[in-house]
Amino acid sequence: MTPVASQSSVQSSVGSIFDSLPPRWLLMVESTSTTARKTVQDLISYHLAQGSYVVLLSASRPCFDLYTSLQEQKVPQQNLLVLCSVCTNDSKSVGNTLHLKQRQSLTEESIAVGVIAQQFKNKKAVFIIDSLPTLLMYHSPAIIARFMHNILVQFQREQMNGIVFSLKGAVDTTVREEIAQLCDNVVSL
Numbered sequence: 701m702t703p704v705a706s707q708s709s710v711q712s713s714v715g716s717i718f719d720s721l722p723p724r725w726l727l728m729v730e731s732t733s734t735t736a737r738k739t740v741q742d743l744i745s746y747h748l749a750q751g752s753y754v755v756l757l758s759a760s761r762p763c764f765d766l767y768t769s770l771q772e773q774k775v776p777q778q779n780l781l782v783l784c785s786v787c788t789n790d791s792k793s794v795g796n797t798l799h800l801k802q803r804q805s806l807t808e809e810s811i812a813v814g815v816i817a818q819q820f821k822n823k824k825a826v827f828i829i830d831s832l833p834t835l836l837m838y839h840s841p842a843i844i845a846r847f848m849h850n851i852l853v854q855f856q857r858e859q860m861n862g863i864v865f866s867l868k869g870a871v872d873t874t875v876r877e878e879i880a881q882l883c884d885n886v887v888s889l
């Protein structure tokens with residue numbers, strides 16, 4: 701019984717994050733590396749259950765692994781779009797997945813985010829970025845701070861809701877501050 705109880709408490713804590721936010725919001729959510737995968741999946745499941753489109757910019761988990769896990773939990777996936785930079789380009793596609801051609805290419809990610817943001821403009825959509833810790837392994841903090849700034853400003857302009865997921869204590873403070881400044885709230889789970 702313990703796993704069931706802990707799962708429902710995590711899910712309700714994910715849901716309560718969104719109770720007191722304005723209609724349009726940007727949020728930074730931090731968790732530990734132990735709970736990261738589950739936290740991101742809970743965020744996805746919660747917003748799909750709320751009837752939102754969810755776009756995941758993913759660099760931390762192969763898309764097929766996520767889709768399998770959501771399927772096991774009977775989460776409907778038709779409103780989920782994954783921009784995956786984990787699998788190789790010739791991976792067998794599952795669900796609604798766009799595979800980015802080059803891993804960790806900020807230019808390609810920026811262009812993809814821009815195109816998608818236009819498509820989901822004025823729809824009930826949440827953009828979740830789980831790639832921050834991974835991107836910081838490949839690029840300097842200054843470059844990532846600018847990249848995140850540009851993406852979040854774009855979300856504000858297109859009136860999209862967005863979540864930047866991060867790991868507690870693992871992200872450069874300059875980058876964290878840049879993101880936190882543009883977000884309505886920083887939530888630590």
Ligand SMILES: [Zn+2]
Nearest residue numbers: 762763784787
């Ligand atoms: Zn993939």
